[in-house]
Amino acid sequence: NAGVTQTPKFQVLKxxxxxxxxxxxxxxxxxxxxxxxxxxxxxxxxxYSASEGTTDKGEVPNGYNxxxxxxxEFSLRLESAAPSQTSVYFCATSSIQGRNxxxxxxxxTRLTVT
Amino acid sequence: GESxxxxxxxxxxxxxxxxxxxxAYSNSASDYFIWYKQESxxxxxxxxxxxxxxxxxxxxxxxxLLNKTVKHLSLQIAATQPGDSAVYFCAERPLVSDYKLSFxxxxxxxxxx
Numbered sequence: 001n002a003g004v005t006q007t008p009k010f011q012v013l014k015x016x017x018x019x020x021x022x023x024x025x026x027x028x029x030x031x032x033x034x035x036x037x038x039x040x041x042x043x044x045x046x047x048y049s050a051s052e053g054t055t056d057k058g059e060v061p062n063g064y065n066x067x068x069x070x071x072x073e074f075s076l077r078l079e080s081a082a083p084s085q086t087s088v089y090f091c092a093t094s095s096i097q098g099r100n101x102x103x104x105x106x107x108x109t110r111l112t113v114t
Numbered sequence: 115g116e117s118x119x120x121x122x123x124x125x126x127x128x129x130x131x132x133x134x135x136x137x138a139y140s141n142s143a144s145d146y147f148i149w150y151k152q153e154s155x156x157x158x159x160x161x162x163x164x165x166x167x168x169x170x171x172x173x174x175x176x177x178x179l180l181n182k183t184v185k186h187l188s189l190q191i192a193a194t195q196p197g198d199s200a201v202y203f204c205a206e207r208p209l210v211s212d213y214k215l216s217f218x219x220x221x222x223x224x225x226x227x
Contacts, residue, residue: 004157031213042203042217043158050213058214090157100146100165100207103215105157 004106021076023091032074036087133191137204144206
């Protein structure tokens with residue numbers, strides 16, 4: 001039982017390059033999320049998908065796009081990477097739409113943009 | 115704006131002692147709170163949660179206390195072990211938000227042998 005799997009684990013990009021971060025879950029959860037984590041700033045929500053077929057912006061969506069491919073998979077795309085997007089990206093899931101359900105996180109993708 | 119904050123960025127604890135990690139929140143409308151543990155190189159791991167209609171909840175070696183009067187949340191770890199060394203985050207969910215969790219910056223706990 002893998003839980004939440006993120007690929008790749010590490011990535012280095014040059015400014016202006018594009019890439020897609022992949023997330024897959026086998027927990028049969030409805031909701032999926034993308035967060036970024038920066039030193040001293042806590043986790044900030046980029047985008048989320050309450051259920052298959054829906055996506056919504058979080059706190060820091062600029063420069064990102066997402067796709068909820070099916071119930072299991074939720075990808076995050078950087079169309080033109082910038083150094084400010086250097087961060088650790090976490091995908092998370094939750095089982096109940098909305099309230100009172102903890103998030104379950106993957107182990108992250110560490111992205112460096114030079 | 116609303117924020118979730120932790121009183122201390124670091125905490126050093128002797129192995130076997132009890133640990134108390136504190137969290138202050140400012141949004142009185144939050145109704146759900148979670149504690150996470152994050153080890154180096156890994157994602158946050160769920161520890162325990164509590165709803166606003168409760169004051170206390172216990173898990174295995176952990177207890178979360180919620181004081182809504184002073185908007186304070188704490189995590190108590192009994193008989194701290196070396197494996198408890200990690201960064202601990204509290205998170206809150208405002209009542210008006212179904213999906214958004216606000217996270218604090220975290221407290222780094224180091225267990226001394």
